[in-house]
Amino acid sequence: MMAIHVVSGDEDGERGGAPDLCVEDVSRHLFEFSRDQVDLTPILLLVPLVLGQDKINPRYLTLLSATLTFSQSLGLLGGRPGASTYIVGVQDEKAFYLVPHEVQQVLDIKLDNVGVDTSSYHCK
Structure with a gap:
């Protein structure tokens, strides 16, 4: 089993703003997700961002x-x-x-x- 975590923010009202998510938050989410599992849970972290309009x-x-x-x-x-x-x-x-x-x-x-x-x- 693998955890897929999508992080996205809405900084300054702009779509795709920089996410505000701490390492502690991700660790907590993964711990809760893998609570009943014996092995380490792999994670795929997706960070959708808009890095510019034309370039x-x-x-x-x-x-x-x-x-x-x-x-x-x-x-x-x-x-x-x-x-x-x-x-x-x-x-x-x-x-x-x-x-x-x-x-x-x-x-x-x-x-x-x-x-x-x-x-x-x-x-x-």
């Missing part, structure tokens, strides 16, 4: 880049309808991203076909 406000870039350095980070998903990207990591000032609109068939990789072309399934 990302530059003041967010350093923080977004730092978020991607966490080993637990699953990345950032954003954009606008029909033009979304999934950013999976950064190196220096470059972002590595995937386009979630391209659907591909699943590959069955076995020992007898390890030479199958997987290049379109990776960041370039």
Whole structure:
């Protein structure tokens, strides 16, 4: 079982404002959720934000880049309808991203076909 926690705020009356949620609050929610479970409960923390109307406000870039350095980070998903990207990591000032609109068939990789072309399934 996994807990999915969505945090969103309404700072200054703007949609998608910065959330005001403390680590203690998340810890309390997770403790309550996993009270009867023996094992650790994984969490997927979703933070919906509006980072700019037409483009990302530059003041967010350093923080977004730092978020991607966490080993637990699953990345950032954003954009606008029909033009979304999934950013999976950064190196220096470059972002590595995937386009979630391209659907591909699943590959069955076995020992007898390890030479199958997987290049379109990776960041370039």
